[in-house]
Amino acid sequence: MDDPAFGGIRVIELAQWVFVPVAGALLADWGADVVRVERPEGDPYRGLATQGIGTDGAGGVNLSIALANRGKRSLALDLRTEPGRRVLDQLLATADVFLTNFRPGALRRLGLDAETLTARYPKLVYARGHGFGARGPGADRPGYDSSAFWAQGGLAHVLTPPGQDVPISQRGAMGDRNGATALAFGIAAALLRRERTGRGSVVDVSLLATAMWTLSSDVLSALAGQTPRAASGAAAYRNPLVGPYRTKDGRHIQLVFLEPDRYWADFCRLVGRDDLVTDPRFADLAARAANREACVATIAAIFADRTFAEWKDLLAGIDAPWAPVQAVEELLTDPQVLANDYLGEVRLGEAGADAGASYRLPSGPVQIDERPPELRRAPEHGEHTESVLLELGYTWEQIGELAEAGVIP
Numbered sequence: 001m002d003d004p005a006f007g008g009i010r011v012i013e014l015a016q017w018v019f020v021p022v023a024g025a026l027l028a029d030w031g032a033d034v035v036r037v038e039r040p041e042g043d044p045y046r047g048l049a050t051q052g053i054g055t056d057g058a059g060g061v062n063l064s065i066a067l068a069n070r071g072k073r074s075l076a077l078d079l080r081t082e083p084g085r086r087v088l089d090q091l092l093a094t095a096d097v098f099l100t101n102f103r104p105g106a107l108r109r110l111g112l113d114a115e116t117l118t119a120r121y122p123k124l125v126y127a128r129g130h131g132f133g134a135r136g137p138g139a140d141r142p143g144y145d146s147s148a149f150w151a152q153g154g155l156a157h158v159l160t161p162p163g164q165d166v167p168i169s170q171r172g173a174m175g176d177r178n179g180a181t182a183l184a185f186g187i188a189a190a191l192l193r194r195e196r197t198g199r200g201s202v203v204d205v206s207l208l209a210t211a212m213w214t215l216s217s218d219v220l221s222a223l224a225g226q227t228p229r230a231a232s233g234a235a236a237y238r239n240p241l242v243g244p245y246r247t248k249d250g251r252h253i254q255l256v257f258l259e260p261d262r263y264w265a266d267f268c269r270l271v272g273r274d275d276l277v278t279d280p281r282f283a284d285l286a287a288r289a290a291n292r293e294a295c296v297a298t299i300a301a302i303f304a305d306r307t308f309a310e311w312k313d314l315l316a317g318i319d320a321p322w323a324p325v326q327a328v329e330e331l332l333t334d335p336q337v338l339a340n341d342y343l344g345e346v347r348l349g350e351a352g353a354d355a356g357a358s359y360r361l362p363s364g365p366v367q368i369d370e371r372p373p374e375l376r377r378a379p380e381h382g383e384h385t386e387s388v389l390l391e392l393g394y395t396w397e398q399i400g401e402l403a404e405a406g407v408i409p
Helices: 019-029 063-069 082-092 104-109 114-120 145-151 155-159 174-197 207-214 216-223 260-270 285-290 292-303 308-315 335-339 385-391 396-404
Strands: 010-014 033-038 073-076 097-100 125-130 202-206 242-246 252-256 322-324 343-347 358-362
Touching: 010 019, 010 082, 019 033, 019 063, 019 097, 019 125, 019 174, 033 082, 063 358, 073 385, 097 174, 114 125, 125 174, 125 207, 145 155, 145 174, 145 207, 174 202, 174 207, 202 207, 207 216, 242 292, 252 308, 260 285, 285 292, 308 322, 385 396
Parallel strands: 010 033, 010 097, 033 073, 097 125, 125 202
Antiparallel strands: 242 252, 252 322, 343 358
16 A cells, blocks of 8 residues: 555564554554564464464464464564663664553563653653553453453353353454454554654553443443343343344344334335234334234244345345344355455465465454555564664674574574
8 A cells, every 4th residue: 555554653562462463463554564572482372273273274374373463573582681672672762652461560670661661762652452451459460351351341241141150252362353453543543642742652451441342331231220131032122123033044134123113114014014014012112112022923933934045135125224144154255245355365475385375364444545454474483583683783793693692593
């Protein structure tokens, strides 16, 4: 893309796993030079293979690592050594953003806490992702999205159906990627503020706060004295025209008629049940609420008469909000996904063994000028160590000395 949004912005990323690295990847998508600082043994996430998405058949690419680190450069560096810290200090002197998810105690020991760096570099945007927030008794606790976001953040509780003894399991990195989007937004806001004022900022996003924002409707209910929980059966259909209905072949269609009186007559005529338009039990919102169980049962019987494909064809003829309940694998061929480039292609190389090889990744929810970002591959561990050091003015002899001392691999 010509003139990318973050072109000319340098981000020094000292982070691991998913949450904060994904924020760096989003910035790299839109042109930032993100230098990822990894310890010599590499991010532990590189060795994690779960849900069948570790190193796979896509040319041996670890798609989880690719999604979290696309478009970056990787510098392998031992920050426990004085020369390693000196290299990082030289990098920070060139940085617009410092991005980290190291815990406060570790950052203080390294001299990389917010107070120290913002005093040294007043224009620096210091961005940090936490499990549980920057203050309070949990500030230094380790946190993953399944603990801080899913468990403590309330999602596991509110989404587990009544009567189920064990909370439902979270999908992989749900909180991480949502929190990363918020963190990237915070960094963009801080960079805009710096453009106007000349001052840097400290940006904080936690997985716990991300959970509360995701559950804002339920938090509002709790503030009003209610007890939010998942519902099942007819109780889940407060409005009979909002909810999933089972088709003849065991699939589901989600109706979202939030203005039911506007759509009820057209829906009844579409499905060949004109008699329901004048049925006093279902005449309006109040009547349908008073006869909710009967209304839900009637609609359920109607949906049971047609297959999933038949319903999709039929409902295409009504200007009302509905959607098929799709499996994730169906997204890969969904016409809307394809038309809007929600899946991007990453090419591995132009020549050699990787020539023509590619793999696909979700491109992210943001597009600019109706275009998604151009996705670039993730770096191998330490792939750019030498080139970054050369940019900082190191000679080949000095680079060799760092390697001999174990500061770099």
